[in-house]
Amino acid sequence: MTIAPYVRHLGRGPGRSRSLTQDEAFDAMRLMLAGEAAPESIGALLMLMRMKGEIPEEIAGFAASARATLPQIPAPALDWPSYAAGRTRGLPFFLLSARLVAQGGYPVLLHGWNSAAHMNEIASIRGCLPHAGITAATSVEHAGELLDRHRIAYLPLESFQPGLLHLLRLREKFNLRSCVNTVLRVLNPARAPASVQGVFHPPYLELQADAGLLLGQENLTVIKGGGGEFERNPAKGVSLFGLRAGAPFTGTLPAILDEHGKLNQGWEDQTLLAQLWRGDWQDPFAEAVVTGTAELALATLGDATPGDTARRLWTERDTSMALD
Known part of the structure; x- marks a missing residue:
């Protein structure tokens, strides 16, 4: 698996690039945290998002994916x-x-x-x-x-x-x-x-x-x-x-x-x-x-x-x- 397709969505150029969907962001974070993404691809994805600007669906997808990897933490108020x-x-x-x-x-x-x-x-x-x-x-x-x-x-x-x-x-x-x-x-x-x-x-x-x-x-x-x-x-x-x-x-x-x-x-x-x-x-x-x-x-x-x-x-x- 690779995050290259997601990098491609972000970096195709004016008029062709687009933001990630929430599901795509979920999968991209899953791959990054699992060690299945090349460092160069991670850097490209993060900096393309930096240039483009983040949207709520991307942030929510990343956060939900990261949560899925976490140990059980006692819930506070x-x-x-x-x-x-x-x-x-x-x-x-x-x-x-x-x-x-x-x-x-x-x-x-x-x-x-x-x-x-x-x-x-x-x-x-x-x-x-x-x-x-x-x-x-x-x-x-x-x-x-x-x-x-x-x-x-x-x-x-x-x-x-x-x-x-x-x-x-x-x-x-x-x-x-x-x-x-x-x-x-x-x-x-x-x-x-x-x-x-x-x-x-x-x-x-x-x-x-x-x-x-x-x-x-x-x-x-x-x-x-x-x-x-x-x-x-x-x-x-x-x-x-x-x-x-x-x-x-x-x-x-x-x-x-x-x-x-x-x-x-x-x-x-x-x-x-x-x-x-x-x-x-x-x-x-x-x-x-x-x-x-x-x-x-x-x-x-x-x-x-x-x-x-x-x-x-x-x-x-x-x-x-x-x-x-």
């Missing part, structure tokens, strides 16, 4: 992908948002990978996990144990689908992102009923929402977030795309704070995450990032008053809780 490059972002306060949602009784599975070649060290997600009180799972089984015990876990991509990591890391050879970045955001490897996703480029808002619809996702919120992560800037209004009860959904929310401010305010000390959680450091902007992002996640989960709930959870958080 909320899926939270983290695959942004992070070249310009600041401290990942969204990690505290995820922990806050978990404290509210909703199991959260974070999953991701961030390239050291593109990620600035300050914003390193894995480097910040201990300061956010979140444990990185060493396996799918370990992730299940963490979800049972703490209602939150971070599952590295290499621990559940190393083949996708190989495809993702082709970025280091192309020096360009590929559709794999989008696939991983919509993957929802544990098939959680709700998912939150961030994008860096606005056109991907509708693309990921439409792919979620094709994948049968029930509840989904996609935002243009800090550095491409699901993280809200409280000083700006936010546009929402996604799904509610399996139907397309859009909305807007105003800024939380009446001020101008960037998410990256120059904070460089990763221990500020722990200090903010414990209450040893207080900053209204940072707190609003945490509670504002948690509000969007809680709304995705169906909370009727997500803003009030997020603020209550923040006030009542267990500042002494330490995860192993």
Whole structure:
């Protein structure tokens, strides 16, 4: 078997090339993950798609095919992908948002990978996990144990689908992102009923929402977030795309704070995450990032008053809780 026919569909030239169908994309990803596609063909397919632009059917087909290869992962309430490059972002306060949602009784599975070649060290997600009180799972089984015990876990991509990591890391050879970045955001490897996703480029808002619809996702919120992560800037209004009860959904929310401010305010000390959680450091902007992002996640989960709930959870958080 080969993916050459799919490369041909994409690359036949003006007036003759076309996008892949969802079934064709499913089969192409199956062949790539099974090691049955030549490296040259994989590179050609990914870069032709990069030039053409991705469509929801392709992303949904790739994601569904990748899901079919995955081990059984315990299903959380909320899926939270983290695959942004992070070249310009600041401290990942969204990690505290995820922990806050978990404290509210909703199991959260974070999953991701961030390239050291593109990620600035300050914003390193894995480097910040201990300061956010979140444990990185060493396996799918370990992730299940963490979800049972703490209602939150971070599952590295290499621990559940190393083949996708190989495809993702082709970025280091192309020096360009590929559709794999989008696939991983919509993957929802544990098939959680709700998912939150961030994008860096606005056109991907509708693309990921439409792919979620094709994948049968029930509840989904996609935002243009800090550095491409699901993280809200409280000083700006936010546009929402996604799904509610399996139907397309859009909305807007105003800024939380009446001020101008960037998410990256120059904070460089990763221990500020722990200090903010414990209450040893207080900053209204940072707190609003945490509670504002948690509000969007809680709304995705169906909370009727997500803003009030997020603020209550923040006030009542267990500042002494330490995860192993």
